[in-house]
Amino acid sequence: MIEKAAHGALVETDNLQALLSGFERGDKGSLARLITLVENRAPGINHALEKIYSLTGRARVLGITGATGAGKSTLVNRLIAGYRAANRTVAVLAVDPSSPFSGGAVLGDRIRMTEHYRDPGVYIRSLSSRGSHGGVSRAARDIVKLLDGFGFDVVIVETVGVGQTELSVMDLAQTTVVVTVPEGGDSVQVLKAGLNEIADIFVVNKADREGAHRLKAELELGAGLGPSDGWQPPVILTKGLTGEGIDELMSALGQHAAYLKAHRDESRDGDRLQHEFTEIVTEEVGERLSRFLAQGEGSKIAAEVRCGKLNPYRAARELIEDRAMMARMLSAADRF
Amino acid sequence: MIEKAAHGALVETDNLQALLSGFERGDKGSLARLITLVENRAPGINHALEKIYSLTGRARVLGITGATGAGKSTLVNRLIAGYRAANRTVAVLAVDPSSPFSGGAVLGDRIRMTEHYRDPGVYIRSLSSRGSHGGVSRAARDIVKLLDGFGFDVVIVETVGVGQTELSVMDLAQTTVVVTVPEGGDSVQVLKAGLNEIADIFVVNKADREGAHRLKAELELGAGLGPSDGWQPPVILTKGLTGEGIDELMSALGQHAAYLKAHRDESRDGDRLQHEFTEIVTEEVGERLSRFLAQGEGSKIAAEVRCGKLNPYRAARELIEDRAMMARMLSAADRF
Numbered sequence: 001m002i003e004k005a006a007h008g009a010l011v012e013t014d015n016l017q018a019l020l021s022g023f024e025r026g027d028k029g030s031l032a033r034l035i036t037l038v039e040n041r042a043p044g045i046n047h048a049l050e051k052i053y054s055l056t057g058r059a060r061v062l063g064i065t066g067a068t069g070a071g072k073s074t075l076v077n078r079l080i081a082g083y084r085a086a087n088r089t090v091a092v093l094a095v096d097p098s099s100p101f102s103g104g105a106v107l108g109d110r111i112r113m114t115e116h117y118r119d120p121g122v123y124i125r126s127l128s129s130r131g132s133h134g135g136v137s138r139a140a141r142d143i144v145k146l147l148d149g150f151g152f153d154v155v156i157v158e159t160v161g162v163g164q165t166e167l168s169v170m171d172l173a174q175t176t177v178v179v180t181v182p183e184g185g186d187s188v189q190v191l192k193a194g195l196n197e198i199a200d201i202f203v204v205n206k207a208d209r210e211g212a213h214r215l216k217a218e219l220e221l222g223a224g225l226g227p228s229d230g231w232q233p234p235v236i237l238t239k240g241l242t243g244e245g246i247d248e249l250m251s252a253l254g255q256h257a258a259y260l261k262a263h264r265d266e267s268r269d270g271d272r273l274q275h276e277f278t279e280i281v282t283e284e285v286g287e288r289l290s291r292f293l294a295q296g297e298g299s300k301i302a303a304e305v306r307c308g309k310l311n312p313y314r315a316a317r318e319l320i321e322d323r324a325m326m327a328r329m330l331s332a333a334d335r336f
Numbered sequence: 337m338i339e340k341a342a343h344g345a346l347v348e349t350d351n352l353q354a355l356l357s358g359f360e361r362g363d364k365g366s367l368a369r370l371i372t373l374v375e376n377r378a379p380g381i382n383h384a385l386e387k388i389y390s391l392t393g394r395a396r397v398l399g400i401t402g403a404t405g406a407g408k409s410t411l412v413n414r415l416i417a418g419y420r421a422a423n424r425t426v427a428v429l430a431v432d433p434s435s436p437f438s439g440g441a442v443l444g445d446r447i448r449m450t451e452h453y454r455d456p457g458v459y460i461r462s463l464s465s466r467g468s469h470g471g472v473s474r475a476a477r478d479i480v481k482l483l484d485g486f487g488f489d490v491v492i493v494e495t496v497g498v499g500q501t502e503l504s505v506m507d508l509a510q511t512t513v514v515v516t517v518p519e520g521g522d523s524v525q526v527l528k529a530g531l532n533e534i535a536d537i538f539v540v541n542k543a544d545r546e547g548a549h550r551l552k553a554e555l556e557l558g559a560g561l562g563p564s565d566g567w568q569p570p571v572i573l574t575k576g577l578t579g580e581g582i583d584e585l586m587s588a589l590g591q592h593a594a595y596l597k598a599h600r601d602e603s604r605d606g607d608r609l610q611h612e613f614t615e616i617v618t619e620e621v622g623e624r625l626s627r628f629l630a631q632g633e634g635s636k637i638a639a640e641v642r643c644g645k646l647n648p649y650r651a652a653r654e655l656i657e658d659r660a661m662m663a664r665m666l667s668a669a670d671r672f
Contacts, residue, residue, distance in 0.1 A: 050649035057644075165501065270642030274629065277641045280652040282622040288656070289614055305613045306606030308393075313386035316616040320624070320666055327659050 016044055020051055023150060028123065031150050035125060038142045041135070043291075046284060049142055055149035059091075060257060063173030064158045065166055065195065070179040071205040074240035075249075076158050080116050082250045088153035089121040095140055095169050096128045096160040123152065137168045138283065141276070144172050170198050171272070175256045177249070179203045180219070182211035187218035196222050199233050201252050207237035207245065231259050291332040298329065352380050356387055359486060364459065367486050371461060374478045377471070379627075382620060385478055391485035395427075396593060399509030400494045401502055401531065406515040407541040410576035411585075412494050416452050418586045424489035425457040431476050431505050432464045432496040459488065473504040474619065477612070480508050506534050507608070511592045513585070515539045516555070518547035523554035532558050535569050537588050543573035543581065567595050627668040634665065 019037075022030025037045045062079075064072050076092060083090045116122040125147075127139055140157065147155045157173055159166040170176045178199035180190055190196055202219045204212050216235045223233040234252050238245030292298035293305075301319070304310045319325060355373075358366025373381045398415075400408050412428060419426045452458040461483075463475055476493065483491045493509055495502040506512045514535035516526055526532055538555045540548050552571045559569040570588050574581030628634035629641075637655070640646045655661060 046649055046653070050647060050653065053647045053649055269644065273644055273648065274638055274641050277646075277648040277651060278622055278625055278629075280648050281625055281655060282618045284652055284656055285621050286614055286618040289617055293610065293614075302610055305610050308605065308609055310613075311386060311389045312609065312613040312616050313382055313389055315613060316620055317382070317386065319617060320620055323663050323666075326662070326666060330656055330659075330662060 016048055020048060023052065023146075024055075026151065031123070031146060032125075034146055035143050038146065039127065039139055041139075041287070043287070045142070046280070049145060052146065052149040055151070056145050057148065059144075059148035059152055059155045061144060061148065061155045061157065061172060061174050062253065063170040063176040064156060064179060065170055065176065065198075066179030066203075067181075068160060070181045071240040072158055072160075072179050075177075075179060075203065075205060075238065075246075076156055077116070078238075078240060078243055078246045079156065079250070080122055082246055083154050084116070084119065084121060089123075089151070090116075090154045090156065091123040091147040091150070091152040092125070092156045092158060093140060093143055093147065094124070094126045094158045094160070095136060095166070096126065123147070123150075136165050137171075138279070140169045141172055141279075167195075167198060174260060175200045175253060177201045177203055177253075179205050180215060181206045182209045182215045187215055187222065190219065190222070199223070200231065200256050201249070202233055202235040203238050203245075203249060204235060205238050205240050207239050212237060231256065231263075285330065288330050288332045292329040297325075298332075352384055356384060359388065359482075360391075362487065367459070367482060368461075370482055371479050374482065375463065375475055377475075377623070379623070381478070382616070385481060388482065388485040391487070392481050393484065395480075395484035395488055395491045397480060397484065397491045397493065397509050397511075398589065399506040399512040400492060400515060401506055401512065401534075402515030402539075403517075404496060406517045407576040408494055408496075408515050411513075411515060411539065411541060411574065411582075412492055413452070414574075414576060414579055414582045415492065415586070416458055418582055419490050420452070420455065420457060425459075425487070426452075426490045426492065427459040427483040427486070427488040428461070428492045428494060429476060429479055429483065430460070430462045430494045430496070431472060431502070432462065459483070459486075472501050473507075474615070476505045477508055477615075503534060510596060511536045511589060513537045513539055513589075515541050516551060517542045518545045518551045523551055523558065526555065526558070535559070536567065536592050537585070538569055538571040539574050539581075539585060540571060541574050541576050543575050548573060567592065567599075621666065624666050624668045628665040633661075634668070 016037075019030045019033055023034060034045075034048060037048070064076055064079075066072055073094075080090050080092065117124065125143070127136065127143065144155055144157060157169060159169055176198050178190065178195045178201070180187070180202065182204060190199075196219075202223065204216050204219070206212070216237060219233075219235045223235065234255075236245055236248050236252055238249060289298075293302040301315070305312065305315060319329070352373075355366045355369055359370060370381075370384060373384070400412055400415075402408055409430075416426050416428070453460065461479070463472065463479065480491055480493060493505060495505055512534050514526065514531045514537070516523070516538065518540060526535075532555075538559065540552050540555070542548070552573060555569075555571045559571065570591075572581055572584050572588055574585060625634075629638040637651070641648065641651060655665070
C-alpha cells in the first residue's frame, strides 16, 4: 500500500496528461513511461487506459510460447524481419513470469533482438513479474492495449516457459504459435502442459535435428483429434538460424487471420470481453480497498486484520454487506 | 457464470450444514466434499470457510517445491513416515498448476504415496487447475484452511514444477523446502526461478550422484549472501529412495519452527493477513458481479460488454462510481 502511495507521486495529473499527449503524437518515450506506470500499477493508470482504449483493437496480436530453449526469440526475430519487409510496424512484449524476484528484464532476448533495435518501426519490451504474484497477466493485458493503441500493426507476445501464467498471457493473442523442438518426449510435454489446446499453429524448430519429422507427425495426430469442422492447426518445420520455414509460418499466420475473420466466434469473444470487464472491476475495487485500508476508518479495520484476530471471510462479508461503508471504501479513488 | 449456477445446485443450505457438521465430527467424506466445493468455487463455499475459520491456525504448514524429477514425492513419503512415527497426523496437498486443461489429478504422486493411503492419520489430495486461470493459488489457500481446520497436525503442500503459481502457493507455508538434484546447472536454475528467495531449507536429493557436494556448496554460498542476522537456510543431503538424510531434514524443520516462534515477524504476518483479506473481498465482489451480470439489469450491461462496444475501463469506473447500482450489484449474494 505504502509502495503504491510512493508511486503515486510519479503520476501527477499534468504529467499523465502530458504522457497521453505524447503517446497520441507517437512519442515512444511517453509509451515507455506509460508501460512502466502499468508495471508499477501507478494510481491513475486505469484513467490512462480508459483514455487510450478507443485507439485499440486494430493490431494483429500474436502469441509465441513454448519451452525454454526452443528458439522462440530467434523465430520472433525472423517474424519481425518478415513483417518489416511487408512494411508493417512490430512491437514485441517478452514476458518472463518465472523470474519474480530478480526484477531484471529478459536481457538475453533483448540483446538477441538488437538487429532490429534501431529500427523505428520496431519496439521491444520485456516484462518480468517483480514479486507481484498474479500481476503479470494483468500487466501484459494492459501493455498489449498500450502497444495496440500506439499504432503498431503487429504485437507479438513472447513467453519464456510454459507455466499457467504463460498460458493465461496467451489468452491475449488472436493467434497462438506453440514452438517445439525435436527432443526426447517433446510432444508429451506439449500435451502435458495443455499447449495442444491453445495452439493455432505448431512450429517444430531446429528441424534439421533428428526426430523432427516424427514430432511433426505426432503433433499432427494430436491436432487431428480436435473437432474436425474447425481450424486445423498446421505443423510447420523451421530452422530459426537460417530462416527456413519462416515464409510458411508467415503464410500460416495470414491464413489463420483470414479464418478468424471468416469465422468470428462471437460467444468466445463475448466471454473474453466479459472476463476482462470483471477483472478490471475487481482490480479497481481491490485498489480502492487498499487505499481505504491505508487511512482513517479503514486503517482501524486493517489493524484488526493484521493482528490476526479477525476472521477474514466474515470481515469480508460484513464489509461487502455494509452499504454505507462500501460506499466510503469505493469512493477512495485515486486523485486524477 | 452458467457453470457456477449449475454448481449452485450442489450446495443446498441443508446439504452444506450437514457437510459442516460432518467436518466438525472428523468425517473425511465431508472434508473431501468441501474440498471439491472449493475447487468448483461453489456458491456458499465462503460461508463454509467463514464457519470453519476459528478451527484453523493450529497446523504446521510445510511447502515442498522444486523442479520436476527432483524426487519431491519420495521425500514427502518419507516425511509422512517421519511424522507418523512421532504420532502426528499429516495431510498432503499436491498442486499441479501446469496441467490446466487435463482436469486430471497428479495421479503418479498419489500412487507413489499409497504406502500411507490406508493410514487413517494421513490424507492425500491433488489439485490441478482445470482451466480457471489464477484460480489455483486461491483454491490451495482455502484447501489448506480446510485441512488445518479439520485438525491435521502437519499440512504439506507439494508443488510440481517451479512457475509463478507454484511460488505463490509457497506463500501459504510457514516453512518452505526447496528440493534440488545434482544435475547440470541446477543451482543456476534455483537462482533463476527465484527459489533461493523463498527457501527456508534446501535439500540436495539423490545425493549419491556426482556433483551433490558441489551443489551443496553453491547453495550454501548463495544462502550466505542473504542478511547475516536472520535464519540461515541449511542445505541437507538426502537420498529419498533409502531415507538417508530424512532425520536431518526433520530436525531442520523442527529448528525452523522454533526459530519462527522465537522471531515472529509481525509486519510480515500482518502483510500476509491483509493481502489475504483483500483477496477474499475482491474475489467475493467478483462473484457477486458475475451473478449480477447474469440476470436482469446486469445482463443488459453484460450484453453491451460482450459485443465489444463498451470501453471496459470506463464501464468499470462508472459501475463502481454509481453507488446505487453497486449496492444492487453487491446484494447479488448467493443463497445460503
